[in-house]
Amino acid sequence: MFLTACLLNANSLSAQTQNTDNLYKKTLSEVLKDIQTRFKVQIKYSEPQVKDKWVNYADWRFRADVDETLANVLTPLDMKVNKEKTGVYKLKEYEYYRWEVQDGWAYLDGLASKYHDKASWEKRKDSIKPQLYQALQLSPLPAKPNSKPIITLKRVFDGYSVENIALEILPGVWINGSLYKPLNTKGKIPFVLSPDGHWEKQRYRADCQIRCATIARMGAMAFSYDLFAWGESMLQFKYEDHRRSLAQTVQTLGGIRILDYFTSLKETDTNRVGISGGSGAGSHSILMTAMDARIKLSAPVVAMSSYFYGGCPCESGMPIHQCGGGTDNVELAAMAAPRPQLLVSDGSDWTAHTPEHDFPYLQKMYGYYGAENKVENVHLPTEKHDFGINKRIALYDFLIKNFKLNGAAVKDKAGKYDESKVTIEKENALYVFGDKGEKLPKNAVMGFENLEKLFPQSKTK
Template sequence: MKNLKYIVGLACLVLLVNQPAGAQQNADDQYRRPLKEVLTNIESVYGVRIKYQDTMVAGKWVQYADWRYRGDVEATLDNVLKPLDLKVKKEKDKVYKLSVYEYYRWPVAEGWAELDRLAARYTNVTEWEQRKALLKPCLLEALQLSPLPAAPASQPIITAERKFDGYTVRNIAIEILPGVYVNGSLYKPAKYKGKIPVLLNPDGHWTKQRYRPDCQYRCAALARMGAMAFSYDLFAWGESLLQFQSEDHRKSLSMSVQALGSIRILDYLLSLKDADMARVGITGGSGAGSHTVLVTAIDDRIKVSAPVVAISSYFYGGCPCESGMPIHNCGNRTNNVEIAAMAAPRPQLLVSDGGDWTDKTPEHDFPYLQKMYGYYNQIDNVENVHLPAEGHDFGINKRTAVYRFMARQLGLNLAAVQDAAGNIDETKITIEKEQAMYVFGDNGEKLPANAIHGFDKLEQLWKKSTGH
């Protein structure tokens, strides 16, 4: 208590000492001070450094600044910055960096408390099914996909087949709205009979889009195991950049365009004569993990899902393509873990790690999902592979978990990607150059003439097609 009084007293003293003559503040002017002045004073009082660009603080003022100091620097900074939608991140001892308020990132305890609040609404399968029946149409409405816009009558654009060891690849562009294309690569087994499983593989927020080796390894391995695996870009990534700017990806509408893209891709793949409609899965990492959960929740054709390094009760998705549309307002608020529970009792694997917002998945979020699957007496249908020593990627151990899970759930041949000792072996997979995976040519010269350009054109088209 003595230390608290000393610090608060010191803070007030420094404020008074640092005031220029005639600048004494009082309640008449709300003790109002420039943010930069307050931050400089906090650095002096608490012996810390606060890093920021001047543009972040220019023109910002703190109301009742003199009253916002508390016994420790972090409580003080929270009290000062929260009304301005700012926060700090601690970089190391006594060093902080100013950043904008992140609506999508909650303290762990608050995220867990919110999940507990949601879980208190249902205690059995009947109540949970009622909750799902409320959430699903709301998700579609929030995405502005109820009803779905009419699908273009065009046929997909398909490149020549490329043959590799145990699998083949074709690049495909699908028109999801008039003049709007989603591009990807379809990997298939080199030899197969009858109908085979279908696996969607949306790309996440890593550099080099779906051209990255880990994307190619994953889809080629799944094809060698006996599935058709479609790897595709998120909106305003990859070849979508022929039509839109990279900054358009961070527009909220990207979330809806991506969801529509997955629905259209699934429409096409399930129209193929060799597609097994009873064995349909989806897996994606990071932002594509959030997308995996959302698509599974709104499309019952998905039978198996595996979100990787994505789902957390205290992280709602750091990109507007994950949380930009108001899906989380549904049902008097929801979160990504409850949306993941909407897959139940369909098999689901969550892959988590120790280096991101999935670090505590086994402690609270996964037990919640086990409880939900338990309502159906299918607790074994939800799994968690946690890799505490790893970080935010789709590395070999994450891929291995997905291979083993999909092999069990979809009847795939895991031995096709194993060595003699039973370890996953991806050495027979060819990593192609980026240009080989383009649909529209090395320089976009084959982009269809009807392709639209620019986000403003997309907004106009979206309004015309959906009524929103």
């Protein structure tokens, strides 16, 4: 035992003697092996994760506690471990967007201490809102292209129609979507922005088509649209461009341009404009509602959390959470008050604890306006991260209640929602620019490097 210890010390001394830059470096792979041997634990990792990574002052980072040692070693490398079970860890990149639950709650409590009534909250809100535009490089807003929307032929189904629309939001940059519209309506029509999240097949998914068509069959227009470099937007940009900071700016501008266009139509009821998206599109819904008063109702689904900031740069890539000296998604959601807001949460993601802390905070904020009944939480503890039937039902109920839609039009004789009359179209039927992008205008901006030129102040990568 003594001899082994001496040999280890001798090896360390030898390494230090040979280290001419006084950094006492070891490869991360070596250090992780040392940690596993010394503390008798398992650390799961792949070779690409540790390749070409070095730990300065490696032996000096060890402590008596394995967790403290791992933190000392990995934090400077922007890495971390997740504990899977006792004695087993998995190496990961540092997740800036994911906090411990108690840390998120404590931070939200700190934010809440900055105000105590409607007047102090309004002052706080008024300071945050212009900073959001600045953080997104949208102050002032870029000039709006003077082009007409590109609209495809209308398809007529049972109680609704669908037409695909592209709006030019910047010179040569379009946001694409499909408008689901009720048939045989009278008077002004409510409008619901329906951004799509990060699920496979984007807005072409069956559940997305079902949701928007059902909203239309109840009497409102629903515009289902792609986030940046997602869906049909990938004709101009690559999939990996979605995971760049500027994605958040472009898709926020897209939401603003959608509002510009649809609120200008004579048939739109501008007093009944809502937004509802799930997952990353739920984060987008929260931000859009905080920034734009034209939105009168919001329903972020499986999105809002005080301890999760969105796992994609399209949700947190720009410094929106540094506004007001620091904020989070729950405080941004509070900026909707006293407009009706529905939070749909589940038991398997970062919304699992919504009823315990985040929702009571929002009830308190709505209480400043005497509007506690305007904010609701439908929590589905046995469900997962999706926009499934029960989450859609929660949205339908909320829209019927607040926008006075015709629920009877989408229910069977027993009073249950019946989505069976919706026609699920093939993906290419929802394209604006043709099956192979052949109808994309000639002035289209191609590639992220050319998009950046439209934002000279941008330093994003």
